Amino acid sequence: MSKAKLFIDAVLKTSIWSGLCLLWNIGCPNLAFSLQLHGDPEGLYVHQIAHFFFVISMTILIYWLFRMKLLFQRGWRFIGLGATFLILWNIDAFVGHWIEGTNGVNMIVKGNHWSGTIEFPSLSENMAVLYYLLKLDHLLCVPAIASIFLGLRELYTDSVKTLRQRQES
Amino acid sequence: MIFPFFPFWFVDVLGSLLMVLFGLLCVIKAFSLRRMDPDNVIWAYLLWLSMALSFFALSRSIGHIVQHILIATGYKHTWEMLRPYSGSLNTLAFVVGGAVTLFFERIWGIYHRIMRDQESLRDAHDKLIFINRHLDELVRERTRELIASERKYRRLFEDAQEAIIIASPEGNIVDINTAGLRLFGHERKDIIGEIRLEDLFQSSEEFQRFLEKIKQDGYVTNWECVLQKPRNGEKLVVLISGSREEYGERYVLWLRDISQRKILERQLLNADKLSSIGRLAAGIAHEINNPLGIILGYTQLLLRSEPPDSERYEDLKTIEKHVRMCKNIVGDLLKFSRMTPTERQLTDIHSVIEEVLAMLHHQFERSNIVVEKDFDRSIPEFSLDVSKMKQVFINILINARDAIGDKKGGQIFIRTKRQQSQDSVLIQIEDNGCGIPPEHLGKIFEPFFTTKPPGKGTGLGLAVSYGIVAEHGGDIMVESTESKGAIFTIVLPLRH
Numbered sequence: 001m002s003k004a005k006l007f008i009d010a011v012l013k014t015s016i017w018s019g020l021c022l023l024w025n026i027g028c029p030n031l032a033f034s035l036q037l038h039g040d041p042e043g044l045y046v047h048q049i050a051h052f053f054f055v056i057s058m059t060i061l062i063y064w065l066f067r068m069k070l071l072f073q074r075g076w077r078f079i080g081l082g083a084t085f086l087i088l089w090n091i092d093a094f095v096g097h098w099i100e101g102t103n104g105v106n107m108i109v110k111g112n113h114w115s116g117t118i119e120f121p122s123l124s125e126n127m128a129v130l131y132y133l134l135k136l137d138h139l140l141c142v143p144a145i146a147s148i149f150l151g152l153r154e155l156y157t158d159s160v161k162t163l164r165q166r167q168e169s
Numbered sequence: 170m171i172f173p174f175f176p177f178w179f180v181d182v183l184g185s186l187l188m189v190l191f192g193l194l195c196v197i198k199a200f201s202l203r204r205m206d207p208d209n210v211i212w213a214y215l216l217w218l219s220m221a222l223s224f225f226a227l228s229r230s231i232g233h234i235v236q237h238i239l240i241a242t243g244y245k246h247t248w249e250m251l252r253p254y255s256g257s258l259n260t261l262a263f264v265v266g267g268a269v270t271l272f273f274e275r276i277w278g279i280y281h282r283i284m285r286d287q288e289s290l291r292d293a294h295d296k297l298i299f300i301n302r303h304l305d306e307l308v309r310e311r312t313r314e315l316i317a318s319e320r321k322y323r324r325l326f327e328d329a330q331e332a333i334i335i336a337s338p339e340g341n342i343v344d345i346n347t348a349g350l351r352l353f354g355h356e357r358k359d360i361i362g363e364i365r366l367e368d369l370f371q372s373s374e375e376f377q378r379f380l381e382k383i384k385q386d387g388y389v390t391n392w393e394c395v396l397q398k399p400r401n402g403e404k405l406v407v408l409i410s411g412s413r414e415e416y417g418e419r420y421v422l423w424l425r426d427i428s429q430r431k432i433l434e435r436q437l438l439n440a441d442k443l444s445s446i447g448r449l450a451a452g453i454a455h456e457i458n459n460p461l462g463i464i465l466g467y468t469q470l471l472l473r474s475e476p477p478d479s480e481r482y483e484d485l486k487t488i489e490k491h492v493r494m495c496k497n498i499v500g501d502l503l504k505f506s507r508m509t510p511t512e513r514q515l516t517d518i519h520s521v522i523e524e525v526l527a528m529l530h531h532q533f534e535r536s537n538i539v540v541e542k543d544f545d546r547s548i549p550e551f552s553l554d555v556s557k558m559k560q561v562f563i564n565i566l567i568n569a570r571d572a573i574g575d576k577k578g579g580q581i582f583i584r585t586k587r588q589q590s591q592d593s594v595l596i597q598i599e600d601n602g603c604g605i606p607p608e609h610l611g612k613i614f615e616p617f618f619t620t621k622p623p624g625k626g627t628g629l630g631l632a633v634s635y636g637i638v639a640e641h642g643g644d645i646m647v648e649s650t651e652s653k654g655a656i657f658t659i660v661l662p663l664r665h
Contacts, residue, residue: 043253043256043257046260047256047259047260050260050263050264050267051263053264053267054263054264054266054267056267057266057267057268057270057271058267058270060270060271060273060274061270061273064273064274064277068277090263109174109240110174111174113174113175113178113241114175115174115175116173116174116175117171117172117173117174118171118172118173118174118177119170119171119172120170125170128170128172129170132172132177135177135181136176136177136180137184138180138181138183138184138185138187138188139180139184141184141188141226141229142184142187142188142191145187145188145191145192145195145222145226146187146191148191148195148218148219148222149191149194149195149198152195152198152199152202152215152219153198155202155215156198156201156202156205159202159205159206160205163205163206
């Protein structure tokens with residue numbers, strides 16, 4: 001049988017079966033699941049999986065930088081350092097979200113920015129300390145992005161030098 | 170537990186601002202990189218990564234700052250409304266960043282492949298530019314190299330001692346070197362294009378066999394065959410080595426003339442035969458010597474009883490003369506075959522020469538020959554058979570006298586010299602006689618070879634001398650220029 005005939009045959013069979021299923025659903029509306037509902041914790045799960053995915057991708061990036069011996073170059077070394085900070089930040093954020101998800105963190109802020117206090121009544125003492133420190137996650141993500149910037153700047157300087165040398169030669 | 174709010178607020182607000190700042194700086198730097206080299210995929214990747222990070226920083230930081238502002242101003246519910254969007258955008262940003270990063274290895278591979286190709290292209294481009302700029306110079310240099318190479322190989326070709334022939338597949342001679350021209354006795358113009366390879370072979374069957382062999386194997390080594398000179402058909406025995414060129418399909422042949430070697434081989438064979446004959450002759454001479462002695466004895470006995478003026482006396486005298494001649498020949502033969510024992514003693518070679526000269530003094534005087542001596546008195550006494558060595562000197566000096574003949578101003582020079590390096594003595598006897606023709610030079614030491622008239626010489630003198638010198642472990646050599654004289658050189662070792 002030729003390929004064209006096989007294709008037409010497949011299209012016809014699919015159309016027939018789809019039509020039959022549609023008729024069946026019209027007849028029995030209580031069995032239709034065309035739209036799935038996304039409840040409350042799903043967004044958190046997606047966010048946590050995204051953190052995990054980001055950790056994996058940054059680990060892979062560091063592995064390749066190491067494997068390709070790029071870490072010997074100053075620019076790529078900064079980018080590797082940035083990736084390491086991002087991994088740490090992702091772990092920080094992942095644990096923070098996990099505490100929020102499991103303990104339902106309430107935050108009571110009293111007073112103004114300069115002399116005010118903050119309290120987490122739903123958390124135990126140790127957990128509250130941990131959560132407070134985890135909330136200072138900019139201490140990880142700012143060095144991460146700063147390192148990446150420094151790396152880019154080094155790469156740019158190197159490229160300018162190389163270009164100039166090539167032009168001179 | 171209660172914590173201070175300020176660090177929490179300060180890190181959050183300042184961090185957010187710094188995130189936005191560095192995110193934008195990253196994008197600007199990556200964009201600069203990309204603009205500098207738009208074809209570089211690595212810079213494209215970094216730009217994507219920077220944009221994703223910047224988007225992440227913006228969404229997150231703006232979210233955080235807005236959160237603080239809204240909460241501080243009492244619009245917490247508004248923040249609660251915006252919060253899911255901020256979070257979602259945040260999630261989306263670092264998913265994009267992660268996804269882009271996963272392609273890093275592939276992008277790096279592509280980048281390197283492009284860079285390699287680019288490098289090759291640049292090299293090729295540079296080479297082309299270089300060639301374009303220096304074409305004349307390069308051509309000149311290459312031409313110079315080619316000329317030098319051609320000159321070098323031409324010299325090798327022309328100066329080779331072996332004949333070299335280059336022939337086309339059809340068998341036409343394309344080129345031939347000087348040795349080849351010398352071998353065939355032709356001018357270049359008479360051979361190239363005029364004579365075919367086949368014409369050089371005496372037998373066309375042999376040529377066909379040769380051709381098949383070189384075609385089949387691609388080469389021949391030391392193929393012995395008989396060639397002929399095209400001009401006069403003179404035979405040449407040669408060894409041919411050659412090969413077939415893969416490209417150009419030409420034959421390059423090396424010819425080594427072995428005609429002389431073949432002659433020498435024949436001479437060696439003859440010498441071997443002569444040696445056998447010599448041994449046989451010596452045996453016969455030994456057997457004849459005794460009867461001859463008896464005949465001579467009885468002849469002399471009969472002579473005593475005959476009156477000197479009788480006819481029988483004259484007959485007996487003739488018999489005695491011829492028996493003596495036979496005895497001399499037999500004696501020489503025995504000496505040549507070294508059947509007489511050697512008696513060595515320590516002797517001064519000069520005293521031996523002086524004794525011989527004294528013996529021949531009258532003969533030289535009669536022929537007006539002046540003998541000049543140049544003796545090296547540092548030669549010590551050494552062991553030799555005096556009577557045999559006297560025989561050697563007598564033979565050579567008598568030959569010198571005969572060579573000078575009636576020539577006026579005949580001179581014989583006798584020189585001796587000690588050769589320190591070889592621990593030997595060199596004795597030279599030079600005359601200014603008629604010399605030896607070149608065709609006789611190789612034969613003078615052969616037994617029974619003589620140029621003297623019959624009855625004058627037996628042709629054994631030099632052969633016997635050669636044997637005696639060889640018996641002393643020495644050597645005897647001759648050099649001569651026809652009509653200008655000859656030099657006999659005897660080399661004797663001091664220790665034997």
